[in-house]
Amino acid sequence: MAPAAARQRGSLCRAASRHVLFGLLVLNSFCEACKEVTFNVPSKLEAGTLVGKVNLKECLKSAEHISSSDPNFRILEDGSVFTTNTTSLSSEEKTFTILLKDVQGHEEKTIDVNLLGHQEKTPKTRHTRDTVLRRTKRRWAPIPSSLMENALGPFPMLIQQVQSDAAQYHTVYYSATGPGIDKEPVGLFYMDKNGNIFATGPVDREEYPMFKITCYATSADGYLLETPLEHTIKIEDDNDNAPEFTEDCFQFHVKEHCKSGTIVGQVTAKDRDEPNTLHTSLRYRIVSEQPSSPKIFSINSESGVISTLSSQLDREKLAKHILLIEVRDMGGQPFGLCNTTTAVIIVDDINDNVPIFSISSYEVRVQENRVNVEILRIPCLDKDEPNSTAWQCKFTIVKGNEDNHFAITTDKRTNEGILCVVKGLNYETSQLKILEITVANEIPYVIVPYSSALAQGTCTVRVIVQDVDEGPVFKPCLLRITIDGCAKGETVVGKYLAEDPETGNSEGISYRIPPEQCKWLSINENSGELRTVTLLDRDQQDRTNKQCNISVIAIDRSGKTGTGTAWATIGPCNRSPIVTPIDYILCRDKKPIFVTAFDPDMSPYSHPFTFDISDMSMRAEWQTVQNNDTSIFLSPMRDMPFGIYKIPIVVRDNAGKEGISMVTVNYCDCTTPSDCNRSQQVAPAVVLGVWAILAMILGVLLLLIILITLCVCYGRTTVHKHVIDDSANQNLILSNTEAPGEEVMDPNIIPLQAAPVHSREHRVGMGRHEVSTGGNAFEMSKGHQTLNERGQAMMEQGRDSYSEWHNFTHSRLGEKVYMCRQDEENKHSEDYVLPYNYEGRGSLAGSVGCCTDQQEEEALDFLDHLEPKFRTLAETCIKR
The missing domain is CATH 2.60.40.60 (Cadherins)
Structure with a gap:
């Protein structure tokens, strides 16, 4: 039995042991049709408890669907009402509805059920031994029954007997329903009141392999003593079907x-x-x-x-x-x-048979200059399946057709080789052609046992060329011309000439195109030049008419004619894409430049575009990032000086047509492009390099040497040489110091000032000291006083020790120039060598160049290592 049925049966047994639910009485087992039904029940009902029985047939005979409005109650087909869960009637009254449906007849009926609860009373026992039930054998759930297919009888034939344990205490009446009993096939089985199941006739297992029937055990008054039992009757197979x-x-x-x-x-x-x-x-x-x-x-x-x-x-x-x-x-x-x-x-079939020729040699005749004419059919024999790839023959001219005068094809229907002349033969050149032709199948030959030996078929064809009085011949006979889709009228697209086969030249031949031909081209009568007649723009042409076959007639002096064909095709009108605009300003924030391209063509000869920089050196300095189908972002890849840069941008359209546009980028020291004055920007081509700077420094040194030489010569003519014992002063040179400072007290130091230069002469700024390039005398800074004798001697001494002075100043000058070349960001300074015009004597401003001593404190380590003779000068300079 199923677990649910077992639980229901166990509940019933427990109820029986308590004297059938403490005196449960079914007040109305068979009520009037569709009337309200009332049952007196205990206030607590266990799951699987029989509540009562309702006469469903009297209410609706054809009920196909039976349901309860309360899921705690289940209605069987015979009208029995069972509890599905443990139910308590706290209010001592419960009502639910039984719903009956006739789906085919579209009819519905309802029966109201009232449950009146009461407290359990001690039941009266029928027999004292019923207080404890003892079972020795369970008979209500027998093993499935079986019946041999096509059994011969005698019928009715006993199959199985079912028996309930309730028969120990009650008189039990058995019945059954289901397929084979009261459902199709009706009447194959029946059950008597004693629980015996009988078969009434033979059964075909292939039609009904098993039957599932429902068995009932009830009391004389219709009380259901057991949960309905589902019983299986299996039909045993008989070998009554042949495969x-x-x-x-x-x-x-x-x-x-x-x-x-x-x-x-x-x-x-x-x-x-x-x-x-x-x-x-x-x-x-x-x-x-x-x-x-x-x-x-x-x-x-x-x-x-x-x-x-x-x-x-x-x-x-x-x-x-x-x-x-x-x-x-x-x-x-x-x-x-x-x-x-x-x-x-x-x-x-497989290709296990090679094709062969039925005849090994042929001879044919053909007139010269005849083309596209069939001259011979060559049969082929093959034993393989007709019309298969192993049977179809493929012919090849292996010798004698070096000039491609002949072509051979296969007739798929007859499997014959068709030899044709596709290029006119010239009698004057050759009167006989000998062709060697082979044959094979379309698929490779397979070598297998019992197949014929591999031997490729070969035949020879002698072609005799006959002489004909012929007219001009076009070379080539078919001229293919591709016309630019953007070509304008009267554009020369080619030349189509014919030759006299007798003379081999084109003299005296005129040309014309017959009427009602394609009107795209015209031909010059004498030169044979082909020209366009109208504007051929691919974007305006009907795509179904983009090719044209034109016949051209050549006429010689004798009136003989020849015909050629010009096959004209309109090519794509693909114009090169260009960048517009091409001038841009890039400010110091280096915000990427938005560069766009334009192409007047239509798709697929227009965008999407691809961009690139054609100059390899520019690719290392500038980068492009694709924005969309028609534009990119252009930006520098590293720091570079301000100036104007020309960048060649290559733009390719979707068809591969490319155009180069020279984009000008003005890298300007500005915040917004509108702030940039292009005339003030310096092109990168004029930025001074290292060698230019060194050249200028060497020039300054040369001018300095000339100046010292002049001073030496002048001093020797006016001042007597005086030797000073302190050799430390030999490294001192004359300076343009305007006057001794307050802290300069050492008598060995004589500040000097050079004479002023003329207004058009230049000088090179070198910190606080300036070397004059045009002066020829020295004067004192105040009142233009002349040198005293000691100063003259020191000056003379300085001239004699120029080499020592040069060794000292040359390294310092190079160091200062190097420091002037760079700013805080290691960029080239723009004013490390500047020319100045003479502004007047005694300028208090001094030099304004980058090479001043404003950073001297950062490079004075060398003063700590001077000899004693130079310490006085070093101390004076430091106190500055």
């Missing part, structure tokens, strides 16, 4: 000369008897084979797979084999049922 093949005739294909053991196909059969029994255990065998010898095929007895026994299948000998195959059940035993079918095996 049948799935097809009346099987058809398979196999390649000829296939290897032994090659699978050809599989036959299958089915048996209606019970699966996985001897009744459906099938075995196959080949009964006969046509032809009967030799035996070429075998079959797997269990799977029905057919395979080859040898490789002697030859389609050219026999293209079809027929097998008679038997299938038998009961594992192939002689007493098993059997059936037969036919298997047709078709042998497919």
Whole structure:
């Protein structure tokens, strides 16, 4: 029994042990049709408890659907009302509705059920021994019944007996419903009141393999003593069906000369008897084979797979084999049922036969200059299957057609070779052509046993050329011309000339195009030049008319004519894309420049565009980032000086047409492009390099040497040489110091000032000291006083020790120039060498160049290592 049925039956048994639910009385077992029904029940009902029984047939005979409005109650088909869950009637009254539906008749009825709860009373016992139930055997759930298929009787035949344990205490009446009893097939079985199940006749298992019936055990007054039992009647199989093949005739294909053991196909059969029994255990065998010898095929007895026994299948000998195959059940035993079918095996062709020529040599005649004319048909023989790739012949001219005068094709219907002249023969050049032609199949030849030997067919054709008085001949006979889709009228697109075959030149030949030809082109009557007639813009042309076949006639002096063909095709009108605009300003924030391109063509000859920089050196300095189909962002890849840069941008359209645009970028020291004055920007081409700076420094040094030389010469003519014992002063030179400072107290230091220069002469700024390039005398800074004797001696001494002074100043000057070359960001300074015009004597401003001593404190380490003779000067400079 099912678990739910077992629980219900257990509840009923417990109720019986308590004297049938403490005196539960069914007040109205069979009430009037569709009337309200009332049951007195205990205030607590266990799951699976019988509440009562309602007469459903009287309310609606054709009820197909029975349901309860309360899920705690279940209604059976006989009207029995059972609890599905433990239910408590706290209010001592409960109401629910039974719904009956006739789906086909579209009719519905309802029955109201009232439950009146009362407190349980101690039940009266019928027998004292009923207080404790003891079971020794459970008979209400027997094993499934069985009935042999096609049983011979006698009928009715007893199948099984069911019995309830309630029969120990009550008089039990048994009944059953379900398929085979009161449902189709009606009447095959019935159950008597004692629980015996009988069969009334034979049953076909293939039609009804089993029956599931419902058994009831009730009291004399209709009280359901047990939960309804679902019982199975299984029909045992009888081998009453012979196996049948799935097809009346099987058809398979196999390649000829296939290897032994090659699978050809599989036959299958089915048996209606019970699966996985001897009744459906099938075995196959080949009964006969046509032809009967030799035996070429075998079959797997269990799977029905057919395979080859040898490789002697030859389609050219026999293209079809027929097998008679038997299938038998009961594992192939002689007493098993059997059936037969036919298997047709078709042998497919392979290329195991080479094609051959029926005739080995031919001779034909053809007039010179004739083209596209058939001159010979060559038969071919092949034993393979007609119209197959192994039968179709392919001809090849292997010798004698070096000038491509001939072509040979295959007639697919007759398998003949068709030899044609496709290029006119010239009698004056050659009167005889000997062709050697071979033949093969469209697929490779397969070497297998029992096939013919491999020998390629060859034949020879002698072609005799006949002389004909001929007119001009165009070379080539078909001229292909591609016209630019953007070409304008009267554009020369080519020249089409004809020659006199007798003279081999084009003199005296005129040309014309017959009327009603394509009107795209015209031809010059004398020169043969082809020109466009109208504007041929691809974007305006009908795409169905973009090609044109033009016949051109050539006429010689004698009136003979020749015809040629010009095949004109309008090519794409693909103009180069360009960048617009091409001038841009890039400020110091280096915000990327938005560069766009334009192409007047239509798709697919327009965007999407691809951009690139054609100059390899520029690619290392500038980068492009694709924005969309028509634009990019252009930006520098590293720091670079301000100036004007010209960048060649290559733009390619979707068809690969490219155009180069020179984009000018003004890298300006500005915040917004509108703040940039282009005239003030310095092009990168004029930025001074290292060598230019060194050249200027060397020039300054040269001018300084000349100045010192002049001073020495002047001093020797006016001042007597005076030797000073303190050799430290030998490294001091004359300076343009305007006057001694307040802290300069050492008498060995004599500040000097050079005479002023003329207004048009230049000087090079070098910190606080300036070297004059045009002066010729020295004067004192205040009142233009002349040098005293000691100063003259020191000056003279300085001239004699110029080499020592040069060694000292040269390294310092180079260091200062190097420091002047860079600013805080290691960029070139723009004012490290500046020319100045003379502004007047005694300027208090001093030098304004970058090489001043404003950063002297950062490079005075060398003063710590001077000799004692120079310390006085070093201390004075530091106190500055």
